[in-house]
Amino acid sequence: MQLAANRSVSERLAVATCGLLSLDSAHAGFFDYDSLLNVDAATLFYSEKDRVQVTEPVLQVKKEIGDGEFFTLKLVYDAMSGATPNGAVPTNTVQTFSSPSGEKTFVIQPHELPLVEFSDARGAISGDWEIPHSRTLRGQYNLNYSQETDYKSAGMSAALSWDLNNKLTTLTAAVGTNYDQVKPRDGVPDELGVVTAFTTTFYRPGEVESESESEFEGGGGPGKIKTGFDAMLGITQVLSRRTLMQFNYSYGRTSGYMSDPYKIVSVIDGTTGETTTYPGYVHEKRPDSRTRNTLYWKTVYHFPSDVIHVAYRYFWDDWDVRSHTLDLTYRFNLGPRTYFEPHYRYYTQTAAKFFTYSIVFGTTPEFASADLRLADFQSTTYGMRLAHRISDDSEIGLGFDYMVQTGDKHPKEAIGVQRNENLFSDLKATSFILDLKTKF
Amino acid sequence: MKRIVLFAAALAAILSGCSIEPVQPWDRDLLAEDAMQLVPHPVNEYTADHVYFSKEAASGGAGVGGGGCGCN
Amino acid sequence: MNPISAERKDNYWTVRFKALGSPCELLVDGDDLDLAQELGKLACDEAIRVEHKFSRYRSDNIVHQINTSNGTPVEVDAETARLLDYADQCFEMTSGKFDVTSGVLRAVWKFDGSDRIPDSARIDEILPRVGWNKVHWASPKIVLPAGMEIDLGGIGKEYAVDKTAQILGAQSAVSLVINFGGDLYVSGPRASGDAWRVGIDNPNASGSEALHQIQVLRGGVCTSGDARRFLMRNGIRYGHILDPKTGWPVRGAPRAVTVASTTCIQAGMLATFAMLEGANAEKFLHEQGTRYWVIW
Structure with missing residues (x-):
């Protein structure tokens, strides 16, 4: 056995060294070390023009707990507030929506996109354990939980990575599953049911005080469940001294309640396009299963000094969403301690097959959602980040991103008065990200 | 299905090593740099992905799992 | 720049000196300057003693006496005998890959970053003068065939670190780091309970792109390999680790191997043995169950 023969080298060497240094083997000492704690922290300040504001601090600590074995803990907090579209279409009359208890009423002027205010908070925790099973096989196991x-x-995942060709090639296989529960404060709305007196469910819970949690536990009737399964096969290849490439294929399936309990759909007159007085609005309804596929390709190339990251993703699912994403990041090294990273991202998607701006009175669709996130649109992000190493162990960075979503403002399916309305209000969002990496 | 077949062909090309210049182990200095990692800034990437996840219908690709959210 | 640097910015004294052909330093925990100077003096004395006694560049020492003995027996002192025993055991356990007689090959191999690869005829000419198995070593007498040379340089620096650690340890229980040209030993945790921080630099990267940092509480850390010592011809890189059996550099060896072990000399030998394994360096180290870092 080669292994046994080699292993004995270190043992024989230890004995020989005791002789050389006249050491009593009982006092031969030992090697002992502490590993460093790697800390990555960032805070995102996200702001949409006239709509949602999010502050999201993230803290990640990573520690080597054994030889090549790492534990990573990630904590995330999200504070969200602002106004979000409720799905109703803009029209030529005043629309009124009120909160469940009636204490808040939102009056939407003619030709304006109906927005309702909300605020919520989210906490998330994730633990990741990475362990070498052999010299070429590594496992990575994750548990995560989040609550709003x-x-x-709640979710978990496991990934195995296998190094081949003297570590030039790495094959990765991963599976993950998650179990989600949505429990709207005022109960789960009746899908495609009439929104009665605008007092049921399209208003998201108000303040995020301690009472919120008890409300979650207690009020609002039974919740709804959504479960997911994901699998991924990937290959990472070193193509040259300067080039690294990754290909992944992922498959995912989600089952259960996927409707947004706060989103409604306008019911309009088939001739005039005006929102009907009755039923007026119905709760949206999405299918209870979704099968997703993604192909993902990423290349990292090292110029003499700079580094470029290029990623492309193709996504398709059985809701008929097709999406292309191109992501470019270029790192200019400005000096030994400072670099600048411009970032460009282009995203486009086709509409889900059940997406509709509104339902024509008298028709009975099986599924319907007017959530603009399921519409046909494009999104472009321009970003930059400047980072500076303040010591051997620490780096700080400041990033800025500007994202614009544009869609078809006057789709050909618009009816009557809808033709005069802007049915896709562009979304403009800015993000500032402050980040710090350090070691203790 | 056509897409999957194409993808499988690309994988096979990489696995068989054809048209790939072998990188000797002692030439992997650049690959060891932080900037050449697939995800050089994981925390920044997390926040960006969270924004995209909450605003778009497509998601995922780079890995599996990673915390659900009622935002979509 | 050494492949290893030890640093800490608070509450210790650093004593620097030059010995063994390298910059050397002693880091002494605490603020006792007198103690630091006393220990620094002892460390410097010991480093210079080992250098004088075992350097092959001097004409007044035991190594010179052996190398110029022309096949006549030389009787050596107890310390030299222990080192030769050690070299003998290392030759055995590496099946002849680690060989203190391979130094004569340096007459033809000059690792200066150029493309001057020697003629294989010249190498073949020298090869018969290499081989520890041709040496008659029966402690305390050594018979070195004429034309052969021994070179304890591959052991000397690490040996000096461990000997210095013993001497200083007998003087004081203070926590210290002995760093002779990047081969180092940490005597124990600092008074605060903290570890000493050791950065293993990537010799290829510019600036201070530390690949790994380890916090050493106790033990030896050594690096074998030097990114600047190589020859390059026709796109093939010839590293400076020579295979005593072929007379040629070991193909496919890493640029540098760093090993942590109980003593500096064990760490140093394991790092050297790994380099001699060439492309199998990492596999070898993995099997040793030791902590290691490889820069390819």
Whole structure:
């Protein structure tokens, strides 16, 4: 056995060294070390023009707990507030929506996109254990949990990575599953049911005080469950001294309640396009299963000094969403301690097959959602980040991103008065990200 | 299905090593740099992905799992 | 720049000196300057003693006496005998890959970053003068065939670190780091309970792109390999680790191997043995169950 023969080298060497240094083997000493704690922290300040504001601090600590064995803990907090579209279409009359208890009323002027205010907070925790099973096989195991006032999610995943060709090639296989529960404060709305007196469910829970949690536990009737399964096969290849490439294929399936309990759909007159007085609005309804596929390709190339990251993703699912994403990041090294990273991202998607701006009175669709996130649109992000190493162990960075989503403002399916309305209000969002990496 | 077949062909090309210049182990200095990692800034990437996840219908690709959210 | 640097910015004294052909330093925990100077003096004395006694560049020492003995027996002192025993055991356990007689090959191999690869005829000419198995070593007498040379340089620096650690340890229980040209030993945790921080630099990267940092509480850390010592011809890189059996550099060896072990000399030998394994360096180290870092 080669292994046994080699192993004995270190043992024989230890004995020989005791002789050389006249050491009593009982006092031969030992090697002992402490590993460093790697800390990555960042805070995102996200702001949409006239809509949602999010502050999201993230803290990640990583520690080597054994030889090549790492534990990573990630904590995330999200504070969200602002106004979000409720799905109703803009029209030529005043629309009124009120909160469940009636204490808040939102009056939407003619031709304006109906927005309702909300605020919520989310906490998430994730633990990741990475362990070498052999010299070429590594395992990575993750558990995560997150909670909002009206939403809980628990998930786990496992990944195995196998190094081949003297570590030039790495094959990765991963599986993950999650279990989510949505529990709207005022109960789960009746899908495609009439929104009665605008007092049921399209208003997201208000303040995120301690009472919120008890409300989650207690009020609002039974929640709804959504489960997911994901699998991924990937290959990472060193193509040259300067080039690294990755290909992944992922498959995912989600089952259960996927409707947004706060989103409604306008019911319009088939000739005039005006929102009907009755039923007026119905709750949206999405299918209870979704099968997703993604192909993902990433290349990292090292110029003499700079580094470029290029990623492309193709996504398709059985809701008929097709999406292309191109992501470019270029790192200019400005000096030994400072670099600048411009970032460009282009995203486009086709509409889900059940997406509709509104339902024509008298028709009975099986599924319907007017959530603009399921519409046909494009999104472009321009970003930059400047980072500076303040010591051998620490780096700080400041990033800025500007994202614009544009869609078809006057789709050909618009009816009557809808033709005069802007049915896709562009979304403009800015993000500032402050980040710090350090070691203790 | 056509897409999957194409993808499988690309994988096979890489696995068989054809048209790939072998990188000797002693030439992997650049690959060891932080900037050449697939995800050089994991925490920044997390926040960016969270924004995209909450605003778009497509998601995932780079890995599996990673915390659900009621935002979509 | 050494492949290893030890640093800490608070509450210790650093004593620097030059010995063994390298910058050397002693880091002494605490603020006792007198103690630091006293220990620094002892460390410097010991480093210079080992250098004088075992350097092959001097004409007044035992190594010179052996190398110029022309096949006549030389009787050596107890310390030299222990080192020769050690060299003998290392030759055995590496099946002849680690060989203190391979130094004569340096007459033809000059690792200066150029493309001057020697003629294989010249190498073949020298090869018969290499081989520890041709040496008659029966402690305390050594018979070195004429034309052969021994070179304890591959052991000397690490040996000096461990000997210095013993001497200083007998003087004081203070926590210290003995760093002779990047081969180092940490005597124990600092008074605060903290470890000493050791950075293993990537010799290829510019600036201070530390690949790994380890916090050493106790033990030896050594590096074998030097990114600047190589020859390059026709796109093939010839590292400076020579295979005594072929007379040629070991193909496919890493640029540098760093090993942590109980003593400096064990760490140093394991790092050297790994380099001699060439492309199998990492596999070898993995099997040793030791902590290691490889820069390819």
